[in-house]
Amino acid sequence: MTYSSMWIDLLGVPFAQRWVDAGGIRTRYLETGSASQPALIFLHGTGGHAEAYCRNIGPHGRHFHTFSVDMIGHGFTDKPDIPLEIPRYVDHLVRFMDAMKIDRAHVSGESLGGWVAARFALMHPDRLDRLVLNTTGGSVARPEVMARIKELSQRAADNPTWDFIKSRLEWLMADPARVTEDLIATRQAVYSSDGFNVAMRNALVLQEMDIRKRNLLSDDDWRRIVAPTFVLWTTHDPTNPVAEGQRIADLIPGSKFVVMEHCGHWPQFEDAKTFNALHIDFLQGR
Numbered sequence: 074m075t076y077s078s079m080w081i082d083l084l085g086v087p088f089a090q091r092w093v094d095a096g097g098i099r100t101r102y103l104e105t106g107s108a109s110q111p112a113l114i115f116l117h118g119t120g121g122h123a124e125a126y127c128r129n130i131g132p133h134g135r136h137f138h139t140f141s142v143d144m145i146g147h148g149f150t151d152k153p154d155i156p157l158e159i160p161r162y163v164d165h166l167v168r169f170m171d172a173m174k175i176d177r178a179h180v181s182g183e184s185l186g187g188w189v190a191a192r193f194a195l196m197h198p199d200r201l202d203r204l205v206l207n208t209t210g211g212s213v214a215r216p217e218v219m220a221r222i223k224e225l226s227q228r229a230a231d232n233p234t235w236d237f238i239k240s241r242l243e244w245l246m247a248d249p250a251r252v253t254e255d256l257i258a259t260r261q262a263v264y265s266s267d268g269f270n271v272a273m274r275n276a277l278v279l280q281e282m283d284i285r286k287r288n289l290l291s292d293d294d295w296r297r298i299v300a301p302t303f304v305l306w307t308t309h310d311p312t313n314p315v316a317e318g319q320r321i322a323d324l325i326p327g328s329k330f331v332v333m334e335h336c337g338h339w340p341q342f343e344d345a346k347t348f349n350a351l352h353i354d355f356l357q358g359r
Contacts, residue, residue, distance in 0.1 A: 077253045079127040082345075084111035086131035092149075096168030101149040103141040105134030112178035113137035113356065114166070116186025118210075118338070119178070119276055120226045122148030124259050125183065129352070136353060137179065142169060144189070148263055148301035152272035158279065159288045162189040163196055164273070170200065171242070179356050184312065184338060191290055194298045203356055204300045208310045208338050210279075211289065211290045212321055218312050219280040230273035233264035247309035247337040295324035303329040303355040305348075307336040329355060 086331040103123045106113075113133055117125040123141040133139045143150035145165040146157045157159070166189060170178060179202045182190035187209025194204050225244055229237040238261045243249035263269065278284050302325045306318030315332055322330035331351055336343040341352075 078255050079124060079253070079259070080255070082128045083131060088130060088134065088136065093169070093172045095165060097143055098153070098165055098168060099151045099250065100145075100165070100169055100172070101143040102169070103130055103237075104139065105130050105309065106136075106138040108138055110136065110138045111356075112175045113139045114175075114178050114180050115139070116166070116169075116180065116182035116189055117139040117141075117147065117182065118184030118186055119222060120147070120230070120273060121185075122263050123258070124256065125130050125339065126341060129341050129349055132345075132349040133353060136357065140169075140173070142166075144186070146272045146276050151268070152268055152275070154268075154271060155275060156278040156284070158284065159188060159192050160196075163193045166193055167197060167200070170237045177202050179205070180202045181207060182209065182351065183207040183341065184210050187211065188288075188290075191295070191298065194302075195290075195294060196299050198299055200321055201300045204298065204302045205305065205352060205355065206321065207305045208307060208312065208318070209304070209321065210297070210312065211288070212317060213313065214282060214285045214289065215313070216282070219282070219285065221311075223277050223280040226277060227270075229260075230264050230270040231270075233261050235261065238264060244311060246343055247307070247335055247339040248343070251343050275285070292324055295321055297328065298325045298328075301355075301358075303352070304328055304330045305333065305340065305351070306330070306339070307333045307340050309335065309337045311338055321356060 115126040126141040130139050146152045177217045180190040187206040190209030235270045242252045304322040322328045333340045341348045
């Protein structure tokens with residue numbers, strides 16, 4: 074029997090869990106690497122947290138000053154009772170960078186994190202080096218997908234039982250067996266924290282059609298991204314088909330497009346070895 078654990082993933086990794094005041098938002102992050110290296114910021118998806126990148130920060134920390142951040146309203150970062158539309162996430166990212174004295178960074182986002190990263194690329198191009206869009210959101214509004222995300226996420230936040238948390242995580246994976254017990258336990262701790270059910274409602278406003286549409290990037294927006302960009306998709310993404318990833322990549326000038334096999338919405342976790350190799354090569358300009 075092989076047991077998979079986040080602690081096994083992090084064995085030998087000189088990382089720290091810290092909090093910083095990011096412009097009034099107490100923000101939790103995981104950090105590894107050295108300030109002498111280029112900065113890299115990982116951004117998770119809806120309802121996620123920094124541990125989404127537990128299998129990635131170690132390998133990346135050898136090359137980059139690496140941060141995995143709990144975004145505003147998520148994880149163990151502050152959760153103001155306000156609707157969380159994309160500009161609020163971008164503002165929080167900028168506040169985090171300012172608090173950490175990061176002038177420029179590579180930004181890699183998965184799902185919601187990719188959506189935030191793409192909008193950041195448009196609003197603050199002078200603060201971005203390279204951009205990675207990992208099964209990114211922000212391009213379309215699919216009612217059936219939005220309804221499923223809302224149902225699974227709010228159910229788990231309102232009643233954070235083991236089975237409800239497990240179901241939410243299994244939805245992310247091509248193979249549900251890849252969901253580990255300590256990942257479930259970690260998310261259960263997050264979802265059981267005071268006020269998290271309200272925070273989830275604020276995060277899920279992007280699953281409301283009118284709100285989502287006004288936050289989407291237009292085709293012209295994608296075309297205006299000037300940073301070197303890597304669009305990463307998967308064969309079993311539950312939110313959008315490969316064709317949508319290819320469409321986004323075709324719109325972004327000079328972007329790189331790769332499809333990872335046998336993965337769902339979390340390729341960085343499901344096949345960390347392949348993800349890390351592709352990701353590091355791109356960030357290093359190879």
